[in-house]
Amino acid sequence: MRHRAPGDAVPSAASHFTSFKFKVSALVAAMVLIAAVGVCGISLLIAEAQIQRMIARQEISALSGAAAYLDSDLRARQELLRSVAEEALSRNLGPADVQALLESHTTLRDGFVNVAAFDARGDRVASLRNRNDKMINVSARPYFQETLRSRESVITAPFRSALSGRPVVSVTQPLIDARGDVYAILVGGMDLLRPAFAAQIEALRTREQGYLFIVDTEGTVVHHPQKDLILTRPSADERPAIAAAMEGAEGWRADILDQKEPSLVAWKRLRHVDWTVAVSYPLADAFAPMASVWFNALGAAGLFTVMAGVFGWGLVKVLMEPLDQLQRSVEGIDAGATDISAFNVDNQDEFGVLSRALYRLSHTRKQAADDLHRMATTDVLTGTHNRRMFDQFLPAALARARRSGDSVAVAFLDIDRFKSINDTHGHAVGDAVLVEFARRLQGAVRCTDTVARLAGDEFVIVYEQVRGFDEAHQLGGKILAAMAEPFRAGGATLCVTASIGISVTRHHTSAEAIMQSADYALYGVKAAGRNGYAVTAVGAERLAIVHANGAGHPGPPHAMSEPARAKESPLQGAG
Numbered sequence: 286m287r288h289r290a291p292g293d294a295v296p297s298a299a300s301h302f303t304s305f306k307f308k309v310s311a312l313v314a315a316m317v318l319i320a321a322v323g324v325c326g327i328s329l330l331i332a333e334a335q336i337q338r339m340i341a342r343q344e345i346s347a348l349s350g351a352a353a354y355l356d357s358d359l360r361a362r363q364e365l366l367r368s369v370a371e372e373a374l375s376r377n378l379g380p381a382d383v384q385a386l387l388e389s390h391t392t393l394r395d396g397f398v399n400v401a402a403f404d405a406r407g408d409r410v411a412s413l414r415n416r417n418d419k420m421i422n423v424s425a426r427p428y429f430q431e432t433l434r435s436r437e438s439v440i441t442a443p444f445r446s447a448l449s450g451r452p453v454v455s456v457t458q459p460l461i462d463a464r465g466d467v468y469a470i471l472v473g474g475m476d477l478l479r480p481a482f483a484a485q486i487e488a489l490r491t492r493e494q495g496y497l498f499i500v501d502t503e504g505t506v507v508h509h510p511q512k513d514l515i516l517t518r519p520s521a522d523e524r525p526a527i528a529a530a531m532e533g534a535e536g537w538r539a540d541i542l543d544q545k546e547p548s549l550v551a552w553k554r555l556r557h558v559d560w561t562v563a564v565s566y567p568l569a570d571a572f573a574p575m576a577s578v579w580f581n582a583l584g585a586a587g588l589f590t591v592m593a594g595v596f597g598w599g600l601v602k603v604l605m606e607p608l609d610q611l612q613r614s615v616e617g618i619d620a621g622a623t624d625i626s627a628f629n630v631d632n633q634d635e636f637g638v639l640s641r642a643l644y645r646l647s648h649t650r651k652q653a654a655d656d657l658h659r660m661a662t663t664d665v666l667t668g669t670h671n672r673r674m675f676d677q678f679l680p681a682a683l684a685r686a687r688r689s690g691d692s693v694a695v696a697f698l699d700i701d702r703f704k705s706i707n708d709t710h711g712h713a714v715g716d717a718v719l720v721e722f723a724r725r726l727q728g729a730v731r732c733t734d735t736v737a738r739l740a741g742d743e744f745v746i747v748y749e750q751v752r753g754f755d756e757a758h759q760l761g762g763k764i765l766a767a768m769a770e771p772f773r774a775g776g777a778t779l780c781v782t783a784s785i786g787i788s789v790t791r792h793h794t795s796a797e798a799i800m801q802s803a804d805y806a807l808y809g810v811k812a813a814g815r816n817g818y819a820v821t822a823v824g825a826e827r828l829a830i831v832h833a834n835g836a837g838h839p840g841p842p843h844a845m846s847e848p849a850r851a852k853e854s855p856l857q858g859a860g
């Protein structure tokens with residue numbers, strides 16, 4: 286947390302993006318987003334896995350059908366050749382009759398691209414397609430040897446035909462004579478590139494996307510949409526889909542990168558021949574419908590997030606209202622407001638606790654500030670204002686008078702022969718006299734007038750809204766009357782008198798001018814024998830000095846020298 290320097294301005298309101306409300310709302314929105322995306326994501330991933338399994342099951346079931354079809358198709362072709370062999374046996378034919386036999390079976394042309402016959406030495410003795418086909422010998426071919434040895438029909442591995450030069454798979458059938466000897470072997474070839482064969486296999490597909498292929502257990506490609514792969518044995522790196530199809534009799538995998546495209550590969554081995562029919566299906570196509578589901582789910586998550594953010598903002602705004610209130614109060618106090626009662630709330634929540642703690646803090650702070658202010662502006666001994674306060678107050682009072690057109694009077698007081706009180710009765714008695722003197726002064730003025738002790742035994746009174754000299758005379762008389770009673774201090778009874786110089790303002794009077802004028806009047810009273818007052822105006826040349834009536838006074842040290850009387854003194858005389 287960054288701490289503000291004491292001089293930093295208090296921001297009026299937190300910026301939207303750094304405010305606590307924004308942070309909480311953003312947090313709520315983020316949590317909703319994470320939750321929504323998390324729930325949607327997990328659900329959709331589970332759904333995708335289930336769809337994947339479903340597609341795989343569908344593919345395997347379709348492949349089972351295709352495998353069964355291919356099995357029966359190959360068996361039918363074997364049956365076709367077997368029926369020819371049975372006819373040859375029943376008619377007791379020999380190698381020389383085979384060409385005619387083949388040509389008499391027109392259905393052979395439907396089942397095979399060509400049917401050739403080879404004698405027991407492997408030499409071609411007949412060919413359905415063209416009896417003048419080149420002479421070849423197949424005695425070294427495994428299928429020939431296998432058929433000769435087993436005396437059974439064999440379906441060969443794919444190989445390149447010596448006759449046509451094209452990739453073929455052949456079905457063999459031994460021709461056995463009445464003695465039980467194999468005198469020839471029929472070899473029916475199926476051209477793997479022949480459009481009819483490819484169309485027949487492609488018809489087994491259940492989906493438009495992806496492709497179907499056939500591979501034998503050795504890894505030799507029997508059928509593939511990419512024709513140049515037929516008869517090849519691609520490596521697992523080159524063709525992972527083909528390698529996957531050789532992993533067992535039946536299965537599926539969804540982690541195959543076929544031609545750089547994530548694909549699902551499913552396969553099923555045939556029963557009758559060592560072939561595996563397989564399908565490769567791009568996952569992107571498989572999950573194409575899921576894309577819109579994802580889009581809708583993420584859109585819904587986004588909508589929920591916005592709604593949560595707005596709702597969170599509103600909720601936090603309501604919940605944070607007490608804190609806003611607190612902030613406004615603190616800002617108000619920072620701007621100078623003194624009413625701290627707004628902090629004293631009844632809420633029992635954390636805001637209430639914080640608010641009341643602030644209330645206590647502000648209260649203590651206010652008391653300390655008040656004490657400091659009082660100490661700075663109050664005379665410690667007498668409790669009246671001090672010189673500092675007076676220096677601030679007088680110019681302000683004069684400014685007010687200037688604005689209102691009223692007059693201000695300043696009375697400058699000095700206790701007569703105070704030094705001798707100190708000297709005679711001690712400092713403590715002198716202090717007590719000062720305190721009592723101040724008390725009587727306060728009692729002799731209106732509450733709107735201001736009494737201050739300037740220093741030692743010097744006091745000053747500021748009277749506002751004075752109507753003229755007559756009133757100034759009344760004020761002076763009131764002070765003298767207030768001091769007429771003897772002072773009781775420290776067991777002594779003293780007659781304390783004071784000399785008072787009162788000056789009344791005229792327009793645009795400065796504080797210095799009126800103080801000089803009052804001081805001048807005071808000096809005049811002192812010079813004229815003390816225990817009296819003189820009234821003058823700023824810039825006036827004459828003093829009206831009035832002495833207190835000495836009757837009833839206890840006598841020295843401040844006994845009046847003559848009865849109170851008004852005496853006009855020329856200013857220069859007073860000086």
Ligand SMILES: Nc1nc2c(ncn2[C@@H]2O[C@H](COP(=O)(O)OP(=O)(O)OP(=O)(O)O)[C@@H](O)[C@H]2O)c(=O)[nH]1
Nearest residue numbers: 699700701702703704705707712715716740741742
């Ligand atoms: N007890 C007491 N005496 C103080 C205090 N401050 C100043 N004094 C004394 O007050 C006396 C003021 O005397 P002055 O005003 O100069 O003279 P004065 O004796 O009053 O004579 P005049 O003013 O001419 O009548 C001095 O002796 C100061 O030491 C205070 O706080 N307490």
